[in-house]
Amino acid sequence: MARAALSGRLSWQFGRVVELVEETARTKSLVLETPARQGHRAGQHVDVRLTAPDGYQAQRSYSIASGPEDEHLVLTVERLVDGEVSPYLVDELRPGDELELRGPIGGYFVWEAALVGPVLMVAGGSGVVPFRAMLRHGAALGSDVPMRLLYSSRALSDVIYGEELMRLAEREPVEVHLTLTREWPDDWAGPRGRIDGPLLDQVAWPPPQRPLIYICGPSGFVEAASQTLVQRGHDPSRIRTERFGPSGQ
Amino acid sequence: MSPVSRGFLGRRRPVEDPSRVPPGQYVTHDFPVLSAGPTPHTPLEEWSFTISGEVAEPVSWTWEEFLGLAAESPTVDIHCVTKWSKLDTSWKGVSVDALLGNVESEAAWLTAWSDGGYTTNLAVEDVTGGKAWVAYEYGGEPLEPEHGGPARLLVPHLYFWKSAKWVRGLTLTRDDEPGFWENYGYNNHGDPWLEQRYQGD
Numbered sequence: 015m016a017r018a019a020l021s022g023r024l025s026w027q028f029g030r031v032v033e034l035v036e037e038t039a040r041t042k043s044l045v046l047e048t049p050a051r052q053g054h055r056a057g058q059h060v061d062v063r064l065t066a067p068d069g070y071q072a073q074r075s076y077s078i079a080s081g082p083e084d085e086h087l088v089l090t091v092e093r094l095v096d097g098e099v100s101p102y103l104v105d106e107l108r109p110g111d112e113l114e115l116r117g118p119i120g121g122y123f124v125w126e127a128a129l130v131g132p133v134l135m136v137a138g139g140s141g142v143v144p145f146r147a148m149l150r151h152g153a154a155l156g157s158d159v160p161m162r163l164l165y166s167s168r169a170l171s172d173v174i175y176g177e178e179l180m181r182l183a184e185r186e187p188v189e190v191h192l193t194l195t196r197e198w199p200d201d202w203a204g205p206r207g208r209i210d211g212p213l214l215d216q217v218a219w220p221p222p223q224r225p226l227i228y229i230c231g232p233s234g235f236v237e238a239a240s241q242t243l244v245q246r247g248h249d250p251s252r253i254r255t256e257r258f259g260p261s262g263q
Numbered sequence: 264m265s266p267v268s269r270g271f272l273g274r275r276r277p278v279e280d281p282s283r284v285p286p287g288q289y290v291t292h293d294f295p296v297l298s299a300g301p302t303p304h305t306p307l308e309e310w311s312f313t314i315s316g317e318v319a320e321p322v323s324w325t326w327e328e329f330l331g332l333a334a335e336s337p338t339v340d341i342h343c344v345t346k347w348s349k350l351d352t353s354w355k356g357v358s359v360d361a362l363l364g365n366v367e368s369e370a371a372w373l374t375a376w377s378d379g380g381y382t383t384n385l386a387v388e389d390v391t392g393g394k395a396w397v398a399y400e401y402g403g404e405p406l407e408p409e410h411g412g413p414a415r416l417l418v419p420h421l422y423f424w425k426s427a428k429w430v431r432g433l434t435l436t437r438d439d440e441p442g443f444w445e446n447y448g449y450n451n452h453g454d455p456w457l458e459q460r461y462q463g464d
Binding site: 023024026063064065066067069070071072073074075097098101102106108111112113114116119120121122123233237240241243244250251253254255257 | 461
């Protein structure tokens with residue numbers, strides 16, 4: 015998947031499915047063996063292309079969930095109700111299948127240790143995917159850059175990478191904060207409800223510390239979180255956003 | 264030719280005229296939002312639109328002046344590099360032909376720049392000849408901030424990242440100077456019919 019040259023064309027390649035990991039009832043991680051070590055950066059995405067027997071094709075973009083140092087390329091895909099590509103990837107794909115891929119793509123929503131931190135990552139639902147790549151990258155480097163993940167999920171059963179995030183948070187510079195918006199266990203001691211100003215004040219470094227902020231999730235989530243952070247004094251140029259989902263209206 | 268993806272049939276939504284959908288795109292009926300950073304909210308009394316750079320005399324309009332310019336109401340198909348296309352979108356705005364008619368320039372390129380720091384580069388010939396507008400209404404309503412309001416560039420024949428949201432000016436340049444996404448691996452030109460998504464396409 016490495017670029018042949020800086021100006022070379024990103025060509026379509028095949029990844030062979032080596033494993034499918036059920037993350038939640040709606041979400042699976044596709045573990046892929048790619049022909050060349052891809053050398054992606056944490057936060058980038060790939061395009062996936064499917065081809066029907068009559069030649070019809072459909073393409074979509076998916077964030078890379080694996081760190082640059084990981085052996086396999088991992089995509090974590092949530093099944094969308096009216097989706098065309100995601101139901102196939104989540105329900106139909108089997109180990110041994112070949113998946114056509116192009117990438118890595120995108121150079122802005124990426125984290126590298128050379129960037130001046132600390133780093134706040136704000137995730138809504140499956141928006142946590144690129145942050146897994148960033149946290150794994152930090153762990154692989156043994157980076158001492160402080161990283162905090164604030165992850166908003168509907169319920170514990172919707173949390174992707176739950177156990178792994180707890181393990182990643184065992185590293186000294188890393189904190190993971192989970193807020194549950196619709197359902198929570200009776201003994202849930204963490205925050206409840208959507209991400210708002212008071213919760214961001216509690217989790218984020220104050221604006222004078224100029225945290226580098228990444229926000230990923232459905233469009234409405236990203237709009238609300240980014241506006242709240244700007245209103246609280248964070249420099250808009252320190253906030254990088256990635257939106258997905260059907261609509262912002 | 265790509266091999267068949269085992270078990271994939273596609274869930275094709277009926278499209279009235281497939282010839283209007285570029286390769287690799289699908290038609291959506293809502294209006295997805297994409298942006299690299301927070302949505303800026305510049306008050307209209309602080310808003311202006313400026314044409315500068317390689318021009319004999321820069322020119323600038325306030326919001327009120329801009330609304331007073333002769334407007335057009337194009338209905339166009341738009342195509343986002345993230346694979347969605349939206350057909351028959353209706354806009355109101357000022358054509359770039361009319362705007363550039365106010366300056367003398369030999370420049371072949373320009374950079375559109377926006378509140379929030381976004382930039383994108385375009386050949387002058389890609390935004391003249393009735394091909395581009397600075398739009399401030401969408402679907403008969405003022406353009407919402409998330410979709411680029413108060414005003415955005417509208418260049419429907421190129422991928423939509425060239426249609427800079429929150430646009431505040433055009434800087435004419437002698438040389439082609441890659442903009443924001445063009446510096447981050449996206450194609451310099453962005454013709455959806457040639458599927459010019461990324462560098463080298």
